[in-house]
Amino acid sequence: MSDDARAAPDRWSGLRRLLGEPLLLALILLAALVLFVLPLGSVGRLALFATGGGSDAFVAALSSRSVQRALWHSLESSALAATLAAVVGGALGLLIGLSDLRGRVALSFAILMLIMIPPHVTAIAWMQMLGPSSVLLQALGMAPAPGTTNPLYSREGVIGLLALQQVPIVYLTMRAALRTLPRDLAEAARVNGAGPGRLLIRVILPLMAPAMLAGFALAFVSALGNFGVPALLGIPGRYVTLPVLMWQRLASSGPSVLVDMAVLAVLIGVLAVVAVSAQMRLTRAWSVALIGPPQQPLRLTLGRARRFVEVGLWAVLALVVLAPMLAMLATALVPTYGVRLSLQTATLDHFREVIFNQVVTVRAFANSAGLSIVAGAVVAGLALALGALQRGPFGGSARAVTTLAEIAYAVPGLVISVAFIIAFLKPLPGLGVSIYGTHWIILGAYLAAFLALGLKPVGVAYAALDPALEDAARVSGAAFWRRLWRIDAPLIAPAAASGAVLVMLTAWNEVTLSSILWARGTETLGTVIFNYEDGGYSTLASAMSIVSVLATLALMVLLHRVGRNLPPGIIPWRD
Amino acid sequence: MRRMILSTLAALTLSTAALADVTGNLVLYTSQPNEDAQKTVDAFMAANPGVTVEWVRDGTPKIMAKFRAELEAGAPQADVLLIADSVTMEGLKAEGLLMAHPDADISAYEPGIMDADKSWFATKLITTGIVYNTSAPVQPASYADLTAADVTAAFMMPSPLASGAATIHMVALTDVPELGWGFYETLAKQGAVADGGNGGVLKAVAGGEKLYGFLVDFLAIREAAKGAPVKFVFPTEGVSAVSEPVAILADTKNPDAAKAFVDFLISAPGQQLTADMGYLPAHPAIAPPEGFPARDTIKILPFDPAKALTDEAANKARFTEMFGG
Numbered sequence: 001m002s003d004d005a006r007a008a009p010d011r012w013s014g015l016r017r018l019l020g021e022p023l024l025l026a027l028i029l030l031a032a033l034v035l036f037v038l039p040l041g042s043v044g045r046l047a048l049f050a051t052g053g054g055s056d057a058f059v060a061a062l063s064s065r066s067v068q069r070a071l072w073h074s075l076e077s078s079a080l081a082a083t084l085a086a087v088v089g090g091a092l093g094l095l096i097g098l099s100d101l102r103g104r105v106a107l108s109f110a111i112l113m114l115i116m117i118p119p120h121v122t123a124i125a126w127m128q129m130l131g132p133s134s135v136l137l138q139a140l141g142m143a144p145a146p147g148t149t150n151p152l153y154s155r156e157g158v159i160g161l162l163a164l165q166q167v168p169i170v171y172l173t174m175r176a177a178l179r180t181l182p183r184d185l186a187e188a189a190r191v192n193g194a195g196p197g198r199l200l201i202r203v204i205l206p207l208m209a210p211a212m213l214a215g216f217a218l219a220f221v222s223a224l225g226n227f228g229v230p231a232l233l234g235i236p237g238r239y240v241t242l243p244v245l246m247w248q249r250l251a252s253s254g255p256s257v258l259v260d261m262a263v264l265a266v267l268i269g270v271l272a273v274v275a276v277s278a279q280m281r282l283t284r285a286w287s288v289a290l291i292g293p294p295q296q297p298l299r300l301t302l303g304r305a306r307r308f309v310e311v312g313l314w315a316v317l318a319l320v321v322l323a324p325m326l327a328m329l330a331t332a333l334v335p336t337y338g339v340r341l342s343l344q345t346a347t348l349d350h351f352r353e354v355i356f357n358q359v360v361t362v363r364a365f366a367n368s369a370g371l372s373i374v375a376g377a378v379v380a381g382l383a384l385a386l387g388a389l390q391r392g393p394f395g396g397s398a399r400a401v402t403t404l405a406e407i408a409y410a411v412p413g414l415v416i417s418v419a420f421i422i423a424f425l426k427p428l429p430g431l432g433v434s435i436y437g438t439h440w441i442i443l444g445a446y447l448a449a450f451l452a453l454g455l456k457p458v459g460v461a462y463a464a465l466d467p468a469l470e471d472a473a474r475v476s477g478a479a480f481w482r483r484l485w486r487i488d489a490p491l492i493a494p495a496a497a498s499g500a501v502l503v504m505l506t507a508w509n510e511v512t513l514s515s516i517l518w519a520r521g522t523e524t525l526g527t528v529i530f531n532y533e534d535g536g537y538s539t540l541a542s543a544m545s546i547v548s549v550l551a552t553l554a555l556m557v558l559l560h561r562v563g564r565n566l567p568p569g570i571i572p573w574r575d
Numbered sequence: 576m577r578r579m580i581l582s583t584l585a586a587l588t589l590s591t592a593a594l595a596d597v598t599g600n601l602v603l604y605t606s607q608p609n610e611d612a613q614k615t616v617d618a619f620m621a622a623n624p625g626v627t628v629e630w631v632r633d634g635t636p637k638i639m640a641k642f643r644a645e646l647e648a649g650a651p652q653a654d655v656l657l658i659a660d661s662v663t664m665e666g667l668k669a670e671g672l673l674m675a676h677p678d679a680d681i682s683a684y685e686p687g688i689m690d691a692d693k694s695w696f697a698t699k700l701i702t703t704g705i706v707y708n709t710s711a712p713v714q715p716a717s718y719a720d721l722t723a724a725d726v727t728a729a730f731m732m733p734s735p736l737a738s739g740a741a742t743i744h745m746v747a748l749t750d751v752p753e754l755g756w757g758f759y760e761t762l763a764k765q766g767a768v769a770d771g772g773n774g775g776v777l778k779a780v781a782g783g784e785k786l787y788g789f790l791v792d793f794l795a796i797r798e799a800a801k802g803a804p805v806k807f808v809f810p811t812e813g814v815s816a817v818s819e820p821v822a823i824l825a826d827t828k829n830p831d832a833a834k835a836f837v838d839f840l841i842s843a844p845g846q847q848l849t850a851d852m853g854y855l856p857a858h859p860a861i862a863p864p865e866g867f868p869a870r871d872t873i874k875i876l877p878f879d880p881a882k883a884l885t886d887e888a889a890n891k892a893r894f895t896e897m898f899g900g
Contacts, residue, residue: 065896133782146710146783147729153768236731236770236779240899252736252891254640255647336803337782358609427649434648519641520602520631520652531633534737536774537609 020480024385025394028401031382035448036404039419040411043269046422047262057263067264070245073155073234074224074268077241080159082220085166089219090212092167093174098204100299101310108175108573109556110317115168116552117325118509119161119228120530121545125324126161127152127232128331128542136327138340153237158230162223164320169222170215172572177211196300210283217279221272225412227512228526232533242268243414243512250418250516258422265415276410325549332542350543361528361544368525371439372507375446376500379454382447384496386455387462388484391470402455409452413512420445420517437519445513450506454499461495462488494562498571501559505552597832598625604642604653606635606739607819608774608794611852615657618848619839626832634772635659635739646672654827655836657698659739660817662883664695667822674823676834681841683858688818697818698840700855702873703744705808706790708780715787717811718754727765731779732789734769735894740791740817741773745894746883747815747876754812756893763897781805796866797853807866813874818857 047053061067092111096104117125129136131150137143144151151157181204189203230241240248246264249257302309331337333346354361389398408416420441427434435441465488473483511526518527525548532541563571605612609632616628631638635658645651658664667673673694681689681696688697705715713726721730733741749756763769768785777794779785781803792814795807821840823833839845846858853864863870883890 066899069899131782132784146708147786148784149729150784236768238766238768238899248736248895251640252636253888254643256643336801337778421644425644425648432649434650436648437645437650437652519645520629534771534775535609535632535634536772536776536778538778 016479021389021392021394024480024484025389025397028382028385028389029397031447032401032404035444035451036401036408039416039423039444039448040269040408042423043262043265043415043419046259047266050259050262052259053263057259058267061260061263061267066240066245067242070240070242071267073230073239074241074243075271077155077159077162077230077239078220078223081162081166081223082216084159084163085170085219085223086212086216088163089167089170089215090174090208093171093178094200094204094208095309095313096171097175097178098300099306099309100301101306101313103310105573107313107317108171109560110314110321111171112168112556112573113321115165116505116509116556117321117549118511118526119165119226120232120511120526120533121228121328121509121549122161122165122324123152123229123232124529124533124538124541124545125328128538129324129327133337134327136323136330139330150236152233154233155237155239157233157237158239158241161229161233162226165226165229166219166223168572169219170212173211173215173218174208177208181207210286213286214279214283217275221275221410224268224272224275225414225512227412227414227515228530231530243412246414246418247515250421255421255425258418258425261418262422265418269411269415272410272412273407325546328542329546331538332546334539337538350539351547354540354544354547358540360523361540363521364523364525364528364544365547367439367522368508371443371446371524372504375443375450375507376454376504378443378447379451379503380458380496380500382451383454383458383499384484384489384492387458387492388488390462391467402452402459405448405451405455408448409450413449413510414516416445416449417513417516420448437522439522442514442517442522442524445517446503446507446510449510449513450503453506454496454503457495457499457502458492461492465491494565498559498563501555501562505555505559508548508555509552596625597623597829597835599627599829599832601626601628601654601829601832601836602652603628603630603655603657603836604638605630605632605657606638606659607632607657614852615840615848618845619836622839622844623832623835626835628836634737635663636736636742639663651824651826653824654829654833655821655823657819657821657840659701659819660743661690661695661697661820662743662880662887663739664690664820664822665880666884666887668692668694672825674825674827674830674833676823676837678834679837679841683843683860684841685859688857690820695820695822696837696841697820697857698845699819699849699857700816700870701740701819702792702809702814702816702855702875703740703789704792704814705810706776706780706788706795706805707808708783708786709804709806710783711786713787714806715808715810718748718751718758719812721787722758722761722765724765726787727762727767729786730762730767730788731776731785732762732767732769733773733776734771734898735891737770738772740815741789742887742891743817743878743883744789744815746886746890747878749890750878751812751876759894759897767898769894769898777803777805792855792867793853796864800853800866809868809873813876815878816875819854 047057096107101107127150128134130152132144132146132148134143152161185203186199189199194202225243227243227247230239230244231247234240234244242264246261250261330341332350334341335345335347335349386398386401389395421436424441425434425436469487470483473487478486508525511530514524514527515530518524529541529544532544559571563574603616607615612630612632616630620626620628633641638658642653675692675694677693679693679696690696707715713720713723715721715726721727735742735745748754748758773791773794776788776790777798780788781798790807792807795805799805799807821837823830823837827833843858843861846856846861850856850861850864855863855867855870
């Protein structure tokens with residue numbers, strides 16, 4: 001009797017311990033299984049072992065004229081776009097990061113707009129700015145002659161817009177690296193008589209090389225997976241990239257081509273992962289251990305040139321960010337495509353149509369809002385849990401899940417959506433229902449593709465957490481969940497929230513994942529805008545795009561507010 | 576006199592619809608342009624207030640891909656299909672995916688245009704010919720005229736990967752001895768663009784980005800009547816034609832409403848609505864809309880549906896290799 005009484009608390013505490021970290025780990029592993037292992041695994045299985053798959057299928061795919069062409073276009077456009085972006089983004093990073101320009105946060109915010117406006121919207125806006133029926137150019141009397149093909153429907157158009165979208169990625173990598181640059185080095189160089197030019201070439205640039213390379217690789221991978229730009233500009237321009245080819249085949253032929261799609265998915269997925277790991281290896285080889293804590297970045301004075309640089313930068317940003325948006329707004333305001341905009345012709349009908357009349361668009365706004373909020377919240381929760389596990393005895397498993405998330409982030413979005421179709425098209429075993437065509441499959445794809453985005457800020461915040469807090473709580477007898485809830489959660493919350501908003505922004509803007517996962521009732525904002533433009537309804541596509549860009553801006557301002565008290569590096573445009 | 580017959584017919588159809596008293600939800604998958612799909616559905620719901628129709632619109636190949644995927648997932652969504660061509664319908668019928676509607680009244684129609692087993696029903700006649708921008712330097716009268724290098728450079732066609740009518744057009748044209756696949760090869764080599772559906776071609780030609788294109792008749796004729804700078808040509812070699820058939824799917828959860836929808840489309844008022852929207856109606860007694868030539872003057876290119884069905888994948892692959900999509 002007394003033995004039992006003594007044994008009972010032990011048994012209970014054993015169970016309690018099991019319900020702590022091990023339970024959370026089990027939940028996380030289950031999530032990783034559903035989000036990463038199952039979908040990506042089934043793509044590999046189908047491509048390698050299914051009938052019609054295997055090495056013959058790879059040979060057949062690689063010897064097809066259209067696949068060869070698309071593969072080459074993908075490599076060429078991503079490499080050139082990343083190079084352009086590295087030059088422009090790197091220069092912007094150095095200029096804004098090292099000089100005494102005013103309004104740096106505002107400048108960063110404006111540069112970030114380039115990536116926050118989704119690719120398909122950017123493509124629509126630029127098409128309308130530069131085409132023969134450009135409302136803006138017509139008003140200025142500068143429109144190209146009728147019969148002129150839109151200059152953007154070309155290899156150069158695709159590469160140019162891709163580069164423009166990748167500029168912020170390189171810019172951000174540069175800014176982050178500059179923040180870790182010890183001031184001592186620069187000061188030593190200056191004491192020894194080096195002028196700003198020499199300082200830049202002999203000290204700063206060599207130290208920034210790994211960051212440049214990382215930025216280039218990130219831009220390359222991001223361009224490789226881009227769908228909106230090559231789909232809207234490349235198809236009419238006869239410049240089809242691999243993701244676009246996959247989308248065309250899948251959208252037009254359905255599940256009968258899944259094996260072929262799996263083969264192409266493996267091809268491009270491997271390409272992306274190879275690019276990222278090559279970059280990581282090179283960065284490691286090139287990087288120099290810098291001594292000294294991160295300090296206030298260098299402020300080189302531009303002197304009298306400052307005003308001209310500022311005016312120039314803002315003018316260029318207005319041209320590449322604001323002007324296309326105005327062109328799109330103009331198209332949204334004319335009664336039908338091709339009519340000139342004037343006070344007499346301007347109408348709000350298309351806005352009324354997309355906001356109030358079309359059932360589909362109303363549904364799409366609701367779906368995208370719901371999906372991105374839920375995805376953001378779940379990612380924040382997962383990031384919080386993974387961070388907590390990473391410190392404990394299960395750190396290895398947690399890091400493995402993080403790596404999976406990073407791979408999934410590097411892999412093009414279309415590969416993720418193909419993977420989800422392959423894994424979840426058939427009814428779930430035991431349940432007899434399929435999640436295909438429901439919100440769940442889109443949510444799953446969002447979580448898989450965007451988890452890494454939310455992990456980054458939370459990782460930074462966990463690293464900055466004083467371990468003494470955790471120890472104190474443990475000594476005071478707080479169990480795992482209690483520590484997680486009372487100690488970690490409140491301290492990590494701001495970082496988790498900004499991670500969540502980043503995920504929300506990305507999900508709100510995406511089209512690649514839902515372009516082949518949508519069904520009746522689960523249309524997203526991206527797919528409806530894309531399908532309107534694809535079907536020739538440009539005025540409606542423009543009106544919807546304007547509304548969605550306004551929502552994006554509102555979210556960014558919200559993020560700006562939420563991130564006021566966060567350490568630097570979490571809110572991308574903050575210093 | 577004809578007007579009187581029509582209104583009697585209309586009254587009859589409306590009363591049978593009311594007698595059937597159908598209710599519930601109906602899901603329609605269609606390739607009609609958004610605006611027309613909405614009008615069709617609104618008119619049907621006005622005649623059948625008990626039924627709520629939800630619809631999804633995409634090009635025929637895309638909407639069929641979606642349908643196939645849902646079938647594979649074991650959760651088919653659609654009750655009724657209203658898509659471009661009967662070749663696709665024949666394929667579905669052969670697989671046993673369609674539900675026949677034996678009570679449908681097709682006595683008014685010419686034999687041969689409807690399925691004899693009443694599995695699918697032609698709703699209109701949509702031909703594909705040439706459209707050009709009125710500011711274009713050349714006014715093409717035949718397909719051969721399109722192979723002039725400067726014409727091809729400003730030419731665009733809907734992709735068979737996105738449009739059912741474009742698929743049939745490709746099959747019909749490549750069967751014409753003097754054109755054949757060489758014609759498409761020439762267009763591709765000289766820089767012709769194949770992209771998206773018919774809506775995209777109209778937008779490009781009306782907006783002046785392209786000056787010539789393949790297009791379905793009703794879009795060109797209807798928009799020209801609204802003032803768009805486009806003109807439709809029935810080429811001398813002939814036009815291809817699809818009948819935009821409607822069919823009930825075997826998996827339908829609401830066969831009564833689905834049948835009512837089919838009955839509505841092939842009824843005289845349904846056909847009048849079709850004509851009012853600017854389509855050539857399938858019903859011989861309904862007058863074609865403004866802007867169309869007399870029906871017997873339209874030369875329709877022959878084509879073999881059975882062969883089209885067996886060669887479908889090969890044809891599309893060949894096209895993709897040429898045009899890159």
